[in-house]
Amino acid sequence: MANWLHDAQYSLVVFTLFIQATVGAFWVLLVSDFLKRRAPDKVQDAFTRIGTYILIPMTVIGLIFSTTHLGRPMYAWRALKHFETSWMSREIWATGAFFGLIALYTYLWYKRMEDGELRRLIGVVTGLVGAFAVLTQAMIYTIPGRPMWNHWSTLVLFVASVLILGPLAVATAYSFAWGRVIDLKDGEETVRRSHRRLGLTLLAGAVTYGVGLAARVGYLAAGAAAAGSAPGARGAAAVGAETVKTALWIGQGIMDQYGWLLNLQVLLGIGLPAVLAVALWWLHKRGASLKLCNGLIAAGLVLVLVGELAGRALFYLTGKPWF
Amino acid sequence: MTTTQMGFHADMEKCIGCKCCEAACKDFYRMPPEIRWRKVRSFEMGEFPSALRVHLSLACNHCEDPACMKGCPVEAYTKRDKDGLVIHDPTACIGCQYCTWTCPYGVPQFDPEQGVVSKCNGCYQRIDEGLMPRCVESCLTGALTFGDVDQHAATQRQVVREAPGFPDPSITNASTRFAWPLKGPQPEHQMKVAPPKEGDHHG
Numbered sequence: 001m002a003n004w005l006h007d008a009q010y011s012l013v014v015f016t017l018f019i020q021a022t023v024g025a026f027w028v029l030l031v032s033d034f035l036k037r038r039a040p041d042k043v044q045d046a047f048t049r050i051g052t053y054i055l056i057p058m059t060v061i062g063l064i065f066s067t068t069h070l071g072r073p074m075y076a077w078r079a080l081k082h083f084e085t086s087w088m089s090r091e092i093w094a095t096g097a098f099f100g101l102i103a104l105y106t107y108l109w110y111k112r113m114e115d116g117e118l119r120r121l122i123g124v125v126t127g128l129v130g131a132f133a134v135l136t137q138a139m140i141y142t143i144p145g146r147p148m149w150n151h152w153s154t155l156v157l158f159v160a161s162v163l164i165l166g167p168l169a170v171a172t173a174y175s176f177a178w179g180r181v182i183d184l185k186d187g188e189e190t191v192r193r194s195h196r197r198l199g200l201t202l203l204a205g206a207v208t209y210g211v212g213l214a215a216r217v218g219y220l221a222a223g224a225a226a227a228g229s230a231p232g233a234r235g236a237a238a239v240g241a242e243t244v245k246t247a248l249w250i251g252q253g254i255m256d257q258y259g260w261l262l263n264l265q266v267l268l269g270i271g272l273p274a275v276l277a278v279a280l281w282w283l284h285k286r287g288a289s290l291k292l293c294n295g296l297i298a299a300g301l302v303l304v305l306v307g308e309l310a311g312r313a314l315f316y317l318t319g320k321p322w323f
Numbered sequence: 324m325t326t327t328q329m330g331f332h333a334d335m336e337k338c339i340g341c342k343c344c345e346a347a348c349k350d351f352y353r354m355p356p357e358i359r360w361r362k363v364r365s366f367e368m369g370e371f372p373s374a375l376r377v378h379l380s381l382a383c384n385h386c387e388d389p390a391c392m393k394g395c396p397v398e399a400y401t402k403r404d405k406d407g408l409v410i411h412d413p414t415a416c417i418g419c420q421y422c423t424w425t426c427p428y429g430v431p432q433f434d435p436e437q438g439v440v441s442k443c444n445g446c447y448q449r450i451d452e453g454l455m456p457r458c459v460e461s462c463l464t465g466a467l468t469f470g471d472v473d474q475h476a477a478t479q480r481q482v483v484r485e486a487p488g489f490p491d492p493s494i495t496n497a498s499t500r501f502a503w504p505l506k507g508p509q510p511e512h513q514m515k516v517a518p519p520k521e522g523d524h525h526g
Contacts, residue, residue, distance in 0.1 A: 071418015071438025078417055079396035088421050089396035144494045145390055145425040239510070241491045323429045323490055 004258075007320075008313035011069035016137055017165065017308055018062030019095055020158055022055055023130035024166015026102060028201070029055075030123040037116070043182065043190045045113070050177040051170045052106040058169070059099045066095070091136035098133050101126035134158055146319045147244045148251035151219050156212030157315070161308055163205030164273050168301045171198045175294035188290060195284060195293055199277040206274040213270065213311070217262075220255055220318070223248020247322040254318045261314040268307025276300045328387060328407035329445065330472040330498030331459070332479055333380050335486070336505050337466035340365050340378035347461035348382070348443070358432050360443040361458050368487060368507045375507045379486055380467050382458065383430045383443035385409045387496035391442075394425035399440075407498065408445040416440050427490040428497065445469075472498050483510045 032048045067073040080096075082089040105126050108119040138155035174194055178187045227245035255262060276296065283293055340363055348354075348361045361382040368375045389409045392400035399415040400422070402408070411422075411431065416439040422431040423440060431442040446456035454460070459469045468479070475482045481502035484492045492499075503510055 069420070071420070071433065071435070071440075072416070075397075075417045078415070079419065082396050082398050085393045086396045086421075088394060088419065092396065140421070141424075143390070143394070143425050144491070145427045239487060239489075240485045240493075243488060243490045246488070319424070321423070321429050323427070323488065 004317070005313075007317055009069060009316040010313070011065045013309060013312040013316060014065040015062050016158070017161060017305075017312055018058050018065070019098075019137070020134055020161040021165035021169055022058040022062065022102070023098070023134055024162040024164070025051070025058065025169045026055060026105075026123075026130055026166070027127055027162070028167050028170045030120075030127050033116075033120055033123060037120070041190070043186050046182050047174050047177060047187065047190055047194070049109045049113075050181055051173050052102075052109050054169055054173050055102045055106060056099075059095075059102060063095065063099065066092075087136050087139040091133065091140060094129055094133035094136050098126065098129045101129055134162055141315075141319070147223070147247035147322070148220065148318045148320070149315070151216060153212045153216035153219065154315075156208060157216065157311070160205050160209035160212055161312075163201060163208055164269070164304060165301075165308060167198050167201040167205075168273075168297065168304060171195070171297045172301045175297055178290070178294065191290055191294070192284060195280050195297075198297070199280045202273040202277040206270050206277070209270045209273075213265065217255070220248050220252040224252035243323070250320055250322045251318040254320060255314070258314055258317055261310045261317075264307050265311030265314060266307075268303050269311045270307075272300060272304050272307060276304075326405065328385070328472045328498050329450070329470065330385055330407075330475075330500065331382065331456075332468045332470070332475050332482070332500045332502070333486070334466045334468075334479065334481075334502040335377050335379060336480075336502060337464045338363075338378040338380055339464055339466075340376075341463055343461045343463055344380050344458035344467055347457045351446075351457040354441075355434060355436060358434055358441060360432075360441070364488070366487060368504065373506065375504055377487070377504055377507065379489070379501075380458070380462075381428070381489070381499065383409060383445065384428055384492070384495070384497035384499040385445055386498060390425040390427065390495050391422035391431055394421050396421065403447065406445075406447075406450065408447050408450070410444050410447060411440065411442050413437070413439045413441055427494050472500065475500050485510055 029048050029051045032044060032051070036044045067076045070076055079089055079092045083093055101122065105119060105122050108115065108122060112119070135155070138158045141149040141154050142151070144150055171194060174191055178184065178191050223245050227249035279296060280293060342363045345359055345361045345363055349359060352360070354360070361380060364379045364381065366377055366379070368377045385408050387407065389400065389402060391411075392402060392409060396419060397415055397417055399412050401410050401412070403410060418433065418438040418440065420433045420440060423429070423433055431440045433440050446454070449456060456469050459467050470478070479500070479502055482500045483503060484497070484500060486501040
């Protein structure tokens, strides 16, 4: 294993991204569930049902990777013990509960489809638990022990991953279902409508990600500049609260060292979703082939995931021990 | 409720950077090569022509509000009521390494071989027997001492909560206290100094 991958906490990169993607995917499916509440739509129902297929596998992948960074993974269950003060313990509770609830929600789609009110009620609870799981993930890193992460941009970046990856994963599932499980003609309007909504969500996600990343880059750069402006050696000014500047200077140095990860993050994690949103709008306006749009979405998911992986790896790399 | 808070006092004027404290600790607890519960950091202080070479011996700060204990998901950390020492139980640890992030002072260390974290426990078994921690006992110059934090003022030349490069002690109310070198910049001036580099003997 390459050293930098180990330092980048690749297990936690995959864990956090897959759980965030699942939360985003679940929100999309729940909104679909609510939107057709007053206007029943069997085709939309069929798509939403198929969309739920991806929830459990994505969470399972995330949960498996949550244990691979542990020194003693067989005792992972012990992490449930300290809910009172530990955000990590709260994260395990929330993620475990989220997993159980999406399993129940999926079950209700397949076995009790007629009971929409109960399913939506469970769905709202699941959506809130998912939101809490993302909050716990962000709070884990918002700690004075690692000043490079101790900033509001951590939460914003995590939410942006939810908004970008989840809808893309659902749209890709729809693409595969269309023409295979659902009739091409019956499903066309639903797929076109989902693309329009996907475009808006991707734009919102790209803006959120852009704001979060700009804030984070600015936070590290400002700290590094403050450390560098002290007389004497760069990185001086190190007494009491001043030491935070040294930490930020170290974080900035790592950001410079791994500039290629930052480039991938900006191009594929922010730029590509925005371009994809505009491309979908333009292609649908010109009545382009749905197969072309679906192909773009599937390719987009893969490339955006690469950008998100790069960005999350850089996030972990910058949180280096600093004293 | 902790009645007495015990803690280390490190005098940078007296410390000569011999690392006997580090070695004594490692030897006593039979630690693997890469794990050091006590670390001596060396750095420069002040400016030419009156620059100083200073050494800072640090281990666990047995904080009054330990971030490691708060963040640990498995309750592997406890804080003793009678002396405030923060104890880590490796048998409870699952090796999540979260404490290595939450501790601002970089105290807990992960041992990949054992799959668990470990840290200085303040030699609590020795304390219970009325002995001093091994590092304190081994210090050649008396630079490192241990006792009731409130009593340091009566026995030490200077008692300061901050040291060069040492992260903000107010985050966790660290119990370690310091005395700065007599001739160098004094803490009240908040002088800018180069960050200490662990194990660096050449500036």
